[in-house]
Amino acid sequence: MTSHSAVHDTFRIDRHFDASPDRVFHAFADPAAKARWFGGPAEMKREDESFDFREGGRETMVTVFDDGTRYGFYATYVDIVPAERIVYTYEMTMNGQRISASVVTVEVRGGQAGGTDFAVVEQGVYLDGLDNSAQRRQGTEDLMDALGKSLS
Template sequence: MTDRSAVHDTFRIERHFDAAPARVFRAFADPQAKALWFHGPADMKREEDTFDFREGGRETQVSVLPDGTRFGFFVTYVDIVPDERIVYTYEMSMNGQRISVSVATVEVRSSASGGTDFAVTEQGVYLDGLDTVAQRRQGTEDLMDNLAKSLAS
């Protein structure tokens, strides 16, 4: 029998990007721009990929590691304010089992010094010891590093 648990936690990551807010927002809203930075390790193969960026729209990604471990990312966009804010809910699965459910808020603001002040806040519930806030925060930090590189190119 599986030990059941639900651990709740919140984290916030703030960054400054030397790019206009519209460009940072587009990196989330445009599927080609998002593909440049929103991905896992190079050896992870994407099996399924859908993208419907609008309030009520859904995004789905299913990816597989070389060892056969399958990860699912299932998003519903809840609130979109162009060039300012994105709020979405998402669940993650591993080999078909739900490992977490989260609400994420992306905030994009013009910086007084130029460029964009950016923040992502995630409120999550991590299920049955299969995912942790530390793992999710590190994965999000890695994605933000990817985003910074894509905006710099």
């Protein structure tokens, strides 16, 4: 008999970017701009990509590592307020098995000293010990670093 578990956690990451809120939002909304920072290293193989940035739209991507491990990202956009907010749900899979499901809120606001104050909040459930909040937070921190570099 297989033991199943569900661990819930929420984390928040705040950043300031020296770019306008429109430009930061564009980095999420435009497929070419998002491809510059979202995903993994360029040498990783990416498959089954789709990008439909609208309320009710879906974004998908499967990343294949050198050892053959396949990670799937399957998102649905729930709420979009241009240059202000994005809310989406997503699930992650590993070799076809669901390892987590999350709700994410991205907020962009003009900073008092210029640029953009940015926050991402993720509420996740990590399934059967196959993923965890610490790993997800680190991965999201890495993505936010890549986003910042893409905006420079």
